[in-house]
Amino acid sequence: MEEEKLENYKLQYYLEKCGLKSRYQMLSLIIIFLIYGTSEFIAITLPFVEITPYVKYYDSELNQNFTLQTTYKNCNSTLKKFNYTIIYEKSRSSLVTDFKIFCDQDKVSLIGSSLFLGVMIGSFLSHFFSDKIGRKKTIILFSVLYSSCQFLYLIIGNLYFLYTVLLFSGMFYSIIILSSILLLNEVIDVELTAIFTTIIYNAYPFAGLIYDFLFKELNDWRLIFIIIGIVHLITTIILAFFLDESPRFHFGNRDLDSLKKTLTYIAVVNKKEFDVVEINNIFSEYKPDKNFRNVNENDDPRLTLGVKAEDGVDEKGKF
Secondary structure, three states, X not given: OHHHHHHHHHHHHHHHHHOOOOHHHHHHHHHHHHHHHHHOHHHHOHHHHOOOOEEEEEEOOXXXXXXXXXXXXXXXXXXXXXXXXXXXXXXXXXXXXXXOOOOOHHHHHHHHHHHHHHHHHHHHHHXXXXXXXXXXXXXXXXXXXXXXXXXXXXXXXXXXXXXXXXHHHHHHHHHXXXXXXHHHHOOOOHHHHHHHHHHHHOHHHHHHHHHHHHHHHHOOHHHHHHHHHHHHHHHHHHHHHHOOOOHHHHHHOOOHHHHHHHHHHHHHHOOOOOOHHHHHHOOOOOOOOOOXXXXXXXXXXXXXXXXXXXXXXXXXXXX
């Protein structure tokens, strides 16, 4: 336990030397903001893809033509009695119109249910992938899969296949956003956690305004899904090139070589001086013996764990 505490103190010290409030952190914030906003797309757009169409019908009882926007109420009453025609020119492009399910409340509700069931499943699976293959690789893998799902919407014609794709879209989306937040929080100073997380969460309303504009201007829900899939894929490529794996992931796996590379990259981006040789002793074994110094409670807390001077600690407890 004491050895783990010492190693964590060392890691925090090296992270601070590489910079926790500088360029790399701002770069991470911008990229994760874009990843978050484009992956939130599938959840934000539900109100748009469920917009009901306008229809026209002839009421033989009143001998009159009527035009109205469908609701579940008039679906179950008026439209059941008369043959109606969808007015595509006046209606907004939507999923419920394409699949002609706007009068079937159960089938429409399965759109959101399928998506959020996937979100729930993804939230349980996220930590497994993040801890197993890394935060960055998890984001890249599931972002590619997420974008692929967006491309599938162009050709989907079967309602049950649609529910299946929505389920996987929700699962991938959940894994992406949870892993993204984790990757960001592990490379920033604890003082920035609250403000950075707030900014990331504001990607949701910010993206919502953009998607509202797209739906009004393009009026083709399938095309919009394709555009977002492409944008998300481009953002993922940017992340792959400009962000490194979380140093805490390498630290947890005791991968010294990868940890050195990540810390060096962060230091270079932040223009900080960092001697990578310093961290060679980060995983050194903790073996108390007569050479350890006695310290008092006012000393650096790392010294209370019995750090040797030859292990890289000077008389002031600085690494």
